[in-house]
Amino acid sequence: MRAVQLTEIGKALVDADVAIPKIGPSDVLIRVAAVGICHSDAHYRAGISKIDRLPLTLGHEVAGRVEKVGSDVMHVSAGDRVCVHYLVHCGSCEFCVHGLEQFCRTGQMIGKHRDGGYAEFIKVPGGNAFPLPDEIPFEVGAIMMCSSATALHALNRARFKAGEAIAIFGFGGLGFSALQLARAFDCGGVYVVEINPAKLASAARMGAIAIDSKAADPVEQIKEATAGKGVDVALELIGSAKTMRQAVLCLATLGRAALVGLTAESMSIHPYTELINKEVEIIGVSDHLATEIPALIEFARSGKLRFPPETLLVVDLDAVQINAALDALQDSIDHVRTVIVPSSDK
Ligand SMILES: [Zn+2]
Ligand SMILES: [Zn+2]
Numbered sequence: 001m002r003a004v005q006l007t008e009i010g011k012a013l014v015d016a017d018v019a020i021p022k023i024g025p026s027d028v029l030i031r032v033a034a035v036g037i038c039h040s041d042a043h044y045r046a047g048i049s050k051i052d053r054l055p056l057t058l059g060h061e062v063a064g065r066v067e068k069v070g071s072d073v074m075h076v077s078a079g080d081r082v083c084v085h086y087l088v089h090c091g092s093c094e095f096c097v098h099g100l101e102q103f104c105r106t107g108q109m110i111g112k113h114r115d116g117g118y119a120e121f122i123k124v125p126g127g128n129a130f131p132l133p134d135e136i137p138f139e140v141g142a143i144m145m146c147s148s149a150t151a152l153h154a155l156n157r158a159r160f161k162a163g164e165a166i167a168i169f170g171f172g173g174l175g176f177s178a179l180q181l182a183r184a185f186d187c188g189g190v191y192v193v194e195i196n197p198a199k200l201a202s203a204a205r206m207g208a209i210a211i212d213s214k215a216a217d218p219v220e221q222i223k224e225a226t227a228g229k230g231v232d233v234a235l236e237l238i239g240s241a242k243t244m245r246q247a248v249l250c251l252a253t254l255g256r257a258a259l260v261g262l263t264a265e266s267m268s269i270h271p272y273t274e275l276i277n278k279e280v281e282i283i284g285v286s287d288h289l290a291t292e293i294p295a296l297i298e299f300a301r302s303g304k305l306r307f308p309p310e311t312l313l314v315v316d317l318d319a320v321q322i323n324a325a326l327d328a329l330q331d332s333i334d335h336v337r338t339v340i341v342p343s344s345d346k
Pocket of ligand 2: 089090091092093094095096101103104105106107
């Protein structure tokens with residue numbers, strides 16, 4: 001089968017001809033219909049995030065049709081449309097038994113620790129394949145399994161509930177989903193904090209109150225807009241100590257700040273006045289859980305989570321096109337996501 005692989009760190013991905021994976025009793029073989037090109041893939045290629053082995057087929061945002069199932073797989077069968085949860089886990093360690101598989105002792109990420117979906121076929125454990133309703137295009141089924149799933153996990157970790165006000169710091173891929181999901185939860189006010197005018201305009205069009213952090217202190221702006229109260233939940237999706245601190249400071253009494261963005265910087269908090277006094281919480285968010293996927297699929301099926309056609313760019317399963325898309329990711333500022341749709345005629 002055709003695959004596009006990373007063979008050398010820091011070099012372009014290459015076209016490869018590899019064997020179709022053989023499945024075991026608990027696996028499914030999926031014919032890839034769409035696979036998202038993610039920022040993480042650019043990081044693996046550049047050597048910014050470490051991978052385990054070379055060559056490696058990248059691609060962790062996968063949707064397709066089941067080609068074949070192992071004898072133990074009962075919930076899907078050949079021909080079914082599916083999307084893939086990218087964390088492969090053991091199911092028996094102390095984390096897995098509590099449904100916290102993102103901390104699995106032997107967990108593997110598809111497209112990082114094992115071959116991913118930049119290929120005609122992918123093998124995954126049956127438990128990682130979720131039925132994808134007909135209403136959800138394969139392209140959407142693919143890309144929602146990364147940033148949208150993590151945005152949903154962040155809302156869940158922050159115990160976000162109907163009627164609550166929320167501030168979203170950063171309106172990239174995660175923010176684009178977080179805003180839609182927050183509205184699907186029936187939120188109170190939703191404030192999007194950004195510096196980019198195009199993103200602020202797009203957030204406003206999608207029903208948010210745009211907070212231009214270049215114009216004035218975003219914490220002051222949020223306090224003013226909420227009659228001094230602050231928001232119940234803040235999501236930090238940027239990965240900067242400055243915005244993480246702002247996410248905490250804009251909280252109301254008993255508010256929760258969920259930190260998703262990655263940074264090596266330290267953040268300072270005054271424990272008494274900024275934390276203890278208001279009993280606010282600072283919560284870390286890492287990946288997402290298999291148990292959250294059905295709700296995510298339902299949000300997409302019902303049209304509450306949408307990726308309009310103008311936000312999707314399609315390329316073929318072709319190293320030249322994929323490398324160009326990975327190059328373009330590095331300085332993209334819009335919400336356009338690139339999805340690989342393998343052509344069937346090669
Ligand atoms: Zn991703
Ligand atoms: Zn485990």
